[in-house]
Amino acid sequence: MMRQLPSLAAVRVFEAAARLENFTAAANELGMTQAAVSYQVKSLEERLGAPLFVRERGRARLSALGRQLQPALTQALDAIEAAFAVTRAEDEATLTVATTQTFANSWLAWRLGGFQVAHPDLAVRLTTGDRMLDLGAGEADVSIRSGLGDWPRLEAHRLMNIDFTPMAGPRFLAQVEAELGRPLQPGDLAELPLISPEDPWWDSWFAAAGVAPGERRRGGGLRLDSQANEGHAAMGGRGFALLTPVFWTNDIAEGRLVQPFATLGTRGFAYWLCYPPERRTVAKVRRFRDWLLARFDEERSR
Incomplete structure (x- = not known):
């Protein structure tokens, strides 16, 4: 009524x-x-x-x-x-951050504790997935997205460029080089097991490494839905995965992954911090934005 x-x-x-x-x-x-x-x-x-x-x-x-x-x-x-x-x-007491599984597992989750130590009055809820949440409708306070930064009705701050290069577990790489009888070359990957081989980003890396498109074997191979899963599959010896180096710094340093080539590929994408412009002065959004941008500035300066 x-x-x-x-x-x-x-x-x-x-x-x-x-x-x-x-x-x-x-x-x-x-x-x-x-x-x-x-x-x-x-x-x-x-x-x-x-x-x-x-x-x-x-x-x-x-x-x-x-x-x-x-x-x-x-x-x-x-x-x-x-x-x-x-x-x-x-x-005001809870900040909801939406991002991809890869960014959450490989970068943000390792550093988010520092934000909460600096802001003990603010709880953080982290939600992951590939679906872009509607920030205007309040599905999350902020989002960390990959793309070109051209989302309508959102303010976007570039965090980092997305580049990528093949990586593998050290035992797998040693086995491959033993069979080749020499150090691995970029062109060798065209005939070796690749993780998610149908990913078009492989074409971008091969082009950057000077390998002609027709030389690459397609089909077969393990196919996974996120870089986070692909990286762990590479550690397990399932093949070469195309990974973003900054996400795997600890694994490389501790010997779980090896990056055999310095060549990086890119498709012009980046990770961006996004939120509706009318939310830019909301205290919890401002505090998280300032902390996140400062962390990336700090890590770039190292």
């Missing part, structure tokens, strides 16, 4: 004027002109068909009807304010 409610704007104005018993004071509280307050009260009186105030010089005294309505309306507006205050407090 449709609610039979008067204008909530008029109710709000009446409540302030009734509580203060002064139109000028109500106008100051609400950031309105006195004329606007008078107009809203008059419109409510016309709807009710009875006066809410007895006008006196310098004072608006409540009528009997006004005295009857004022306590209930004040209580109702207090309840509405409290409900929104709880929601606002919950929203």
Whole structure:
């Protein structure tokens, strides 16, 4: 059933004027002109068909009807304010970050603890997946996305370029080079097991390495849905995976992966921090943005 409610704007104005018993004071509280307050009260009186105030010089005294309505309306507006205050407090206390599984597992999860130590009052909820959440609809506060940075109605900050190069587990690479009887060359990969061999990014890397497209064997091979899974498959000796070096720094340093070539491929993509422009001054968004950009600046300067 449709609610039979008067204008909530008029109710709000009446409540302030009734509580203060002064139109000028109500106008100051609400950031309105006195004329606007008078107009809203008059419109409510016309709807009710009875006066809410007895006008006196310098004072608006409540009528009997006004005295009857004022306590209930004040209580109702207090309840509405409290409900929104709880929601606002919950929203301000939790930051929801959406990103890909690869970025989360290979970079963000390792560093997110530093943000929470710096901001112990703010809980962080990390959600991963390839679906782009609707930030405008509030599905997440911020998103870290891969692409060209041209998403409509979003402010985007470039974090890092996405480049890539083949990597493998050290035992697998040693076995391959033993069979070849020499160090691995880029052209050799055309006939060796590749992880996700149908990924078009392989073509970009082979082109950067000077390997003609027709030389590469296609089909077969293990196919996985994320770079995170591909990297772990490479560690397990399943073949060469095309990986972004910055995501695998620890694994390379600790000997779980080997990067045999310095050649990097790129398709012009980058990772971006995104959020709706109207959210740029929200405290939790600003704090996370400043921390994240500072971390990337720090790591680039090393």
